[in-house]
Amino acid sequence: MILIADSGASKTDWRLITKDKEIAQFRGIGFNPNYQTSEEMAQELRVDFLINLNESVELIFYYGAGCTSHKNRMHVESALRSIFKKAEIFVDHDLMAAARATCGSRPGIACILGTGSNSCDYDGELIVAKRPAPGYILGDEGGGAYIGKKFLADFIHEEMPKKIRDMVIDKFQLDNMQIIEQVYQRPFPGRYMASFCRFISEHKSEPYCYMLYYQSFVEFFQKHIMKYDDYKKKPVNFVGSIAFYNSDILRSAAYDHDIHVNLILEGPISGLALYHQQIL
Helix, strand or coil: CEEEEEECCCEEEEEEECCCCCEEEEEEECCCCCCCCHHHHHHHHCCHHHHCCCCCCCEEEEEECCCCCHHHHHHHHHHHHCCCCCCEEEEEEHHHHHHHHHHCCCCEEEEEECCCEEEEEECCCCEEEECCCCHHHHCCCCCHHHHHHHHHHHHHCCCCCHHHHHHHHHHHCCCHHHHHHHHHCCCCHHHHHHCCHHHHHHCCCCHHHHHHHHHHHHHHHHHCHHHCCCHHHCCEEEECHHHHHCHHHHHHHHHHCCCCEEEEECCCHHHHHHHHHCCC
16 A cells, blocks of 8 residues: 655645555645654654554655755654554655656656745656745745735835725735734744735736736746756646646746646645556
């Protein structure tokens, strides 16, 4: 039996593939080794559905936020090992999850457009190149935090249409001091800024909201896709809520820049399950 996990800071999607190739799914708490110790993760992992599987799982493929460094991957493996003592465990980062979920065993460019953004050039087996991903302050072009940051800056400087600004005030009771407090004094400012993307998507028939997405996607292409070798000849694939729920704008921006967008998934877990089914 194979257990697959796609984990972010807020949730983990699990898939269990049996020897008969039947698939069961679960959703649990998220993990990030940048903020949690192995012991803390292990304690959270001791939930009923995982404990009940501990003797039957032979392989675990865990993909997660914060799993770029060897040290962090070892922290996650240690937490999993405390429950699945007999399983062979592989831990990798969320960019590899995006590549395997969207490209499978074929070459292509894989991208993440969720709260943050990231990308890589994948040869069908390995990530052969990737662009820097310095986070929402210095990067994350095209991601929710980046788009939300531009939206809130326009609100503060009164550079969005009055109609939109009035709707924002009415819906969120928003003011400048509230924004500053949330961004500079409260935890998870990136998550806060990204939370406004739902409102922006709901009003993307308004030219201002449409162009927020369009211009941010163009910046993502310029900072990421257009810096890979032969990018015009490669399929470009996406995972993440920002890409998925705004795929019309994303494809339009890509078409205007001669970029071939192939697959867009809300999350990678279904593609990962198909990828790993092949090894059974």
